[in-house]
Amino acid sequence: MTDYPYPIIAGEEMSESAIFHDRSKLSPRYVPEELPHRQAQIEQIIHVFSDAAKDPDRFPLTILQVVGVAGIGKTSTILRSSKIIEEQFVKSRLVLKTAYINLKLQGGNKYAIYRFLLERIAPELPAQGLSAEEMLRYLLRYLRENKQYALIIMDEIDYLIKTSKDTGIIYDLTRLNEFEPDKPCNVKGVVFIARSTEFYSRLDPAELSTLGRVPMEFHPYSIEQVSDILESRAGQAFNPKAIGSDVIDKVAEITASPEVNGDVRYALDLLLYAGNLAESQGTGRVTLDHVRKVHGQVHPSITTEEIEQLSKNHLVSLMALVRALKSKKKPYVELKDVRLYASELAERLGMKKIDVEDYLDDLKARRLVDIRSLKEIGLHGASLAELEPALMNRIKGGEK
Numbered sequence: 435m436t437d438y439p440y441p442i443i444a445g446e447e448m449s450e451s452a453i454f455h456d457r458s459k460l461s462p463r464y465v466p467e468e469l470p471h472r473q474a475q476i477e478q479i480i481h482v483f484s485d486a487a488k489d490p491d492r493f494p495l496t497i498l499q500v501v502g503v504a505g506i507g508k509t510s511t512i513l514r515s516s517k518i519i520e521e522q523f524v525k526s527r528l529v530l531k532t533a534y535i536n537l538k539l540q541g542g543n544k545y546a547i548y549r550f551l552l553e554r555i556a557p558e559l560p561a562q563g564l565s566a567e568e569m570l571r572y573l574l575r576y577l578r579e580n581k582q583y584a585l586i587i588m589d590e591i592d593y594l595i596k597t598s599k600d601t602g603i604i605y606d607l608t609r610l611n612e613f614e615p616d617k618p619c620n621v622k623g624v625v626f627i628a629r630s631t632e633f634y635s636r637l638d639p640a641e642l643s644t645l646g647r648v649p650m651e652f653h654p655y656s657i658e659q660v661s662d663i664l665e666s667r668a669g670q671a672f673n674p675k676a677i678g679s680d681v682i683d684k685v686a687e688i689t690a691s692p693e694v695n696g697d698v699r700y701a702l703d704l705l706l707y708a709g710n711l712a713e714s715q716g717t718g719r720v721t722l723d724h725v726r727k728v729h730g731q732v733h734p735s736i737t738t739e740e741i742e743q744l745s746k747n748h749l750v751s752l753m754a755l756v757r758a759l760k761s762k763k764k765p766y767v768e769l770k771d772v773r774l775y776a777s778e779l780a781e782r783l784g785m786k787k788i789d790v791e792d793y794l795d796d797l798k799a800r801r802l803v804d805i806r807s808l809k810e811i812g813l814h815g816a817s818l819a820e821l822e823p824a825l826m827n828r829i830k831g832g833e834k
């Protein structure tokens with residue numbers, strides 16, 4: 435183990451301590467009921483689907499796109515809205531199932547994605563031996579026969595389109611109502627979430643037109659808004675006496691800086707680690723010093739959640755890049771340097787040789803690595819020394 439002073443993985447368990455009331459409320463997987471400053475967007479989305487629960491068979495398949503930078507509540511807003519829409523269906527004595535897919539996590543091809551969809555919506559149906567198109571037909575038939583409805587949420591669609599040739603997914607999902615045109619389509623909505631609209635350039639005109647050109651844009655929060663959000667999250671996670679508004683305002687200020695670019699996920703990480711540090715020092719209260727110390731050590735351009743999403747090969751490739759950059763003391767290194775460190779690391783960890791180039795490409799698509807050319811590979815963000823223990827912890831701790 436390393437001397438990294440606080441666990442890099444957010445604890446899921448309820449924990450009693452002088453600092454925390456329930457630290458799992460800071461976990462990236464927790465979707466709070468209250469989303470300050472996203473109420474207008476929630477209402478807008480609910481409005482779009484407001485007639486769906488009233489007369490679902492006449493409600494058309496509705497496509498929604500949501501676009502905005504990382505960590506500004508896109509996913510949470512959609513998930514919260516879908517819960518409310520589900521409740522409206524329940525009130526009409528109907529069933530709406532939400533299938534959420536994070537394409538960065540799920541990755542892969544059309545086939546794997548549709549199989550996952552089928553598992554979520556129609557778990558009784560076996561997916562084995564079916565073609566991608568058959569899976570969608572089965573899914574639609576299953577919903578019809580069981581008088582159920584579905585909402586599909588495809589998160590990080592831009593990542594998928596950038597890394598995979600299966601752009602057909604957009605075409606398929608936006609035309610689910612044309613599979614059997616004489617029958618109602620019980621998938622009532624498909625929501626695509628993306629960081630930007632750059633992926634449009636990889637779509638053909640037919641895909642673009644079914645997707646619709648007008649995304650719902652989410653703008654980053656202001657400092658004051660981040661403060662409100664953190665106050666609400668901290669209120670659930672910390673003991674009231676353990677944290678003050680000075681700390682919340684400091685974290686909000688850091689979060690709104692260009693370096694972090696409003697990513698609330700990073701703010702929650704900062705609060706968690708600062709709390710852990712205060713706990714380990716037995717101070718009974720989180721101080722500005724704890725925040726400063728942690729901010730100096732955690733890497734703003736890579737959050738806990740992003741590290742958790744990486745496979746061991748990704749981690750080793752990233753670690754090799756960090757080591758190469760450190761040893762060369764330059765902002766960019768060459769691919770061959772990274773290769774060298776990666777094979778050394780893999781050998782030491784008893785792993786098979788890694789195709790570093792593929793993993794670096796993927797890390798680039800995840801916006802963690804900056805590849806200008808094969809001779810100029812660097813990291814997004816500045817200081818790296820701190821990244822190494824966090825990555826090593828994960829490599830040794832959890833395998834994916």
Ligand SMILES: Nc1ncnc2c1ncn2[C@@H]1O[C@H](COP(=O)(O)OP(=O)(O)OP(=O)(O)O)[C@@H](O)[C@H]1O
Binds near residue numbers: 502699702
């Ligand atoms: N208004 C808010 N109130 C409370 N928590 C929030 C709010 N906005 C964001 N968060 C929290 O910040 C974290 C990141 O939010 P979320 O995953 O929804 O962002 P995103 O825009 O979808 O990011 P990405 O593009 O990286 O997926 C989550 O833990 C979420 O709960």
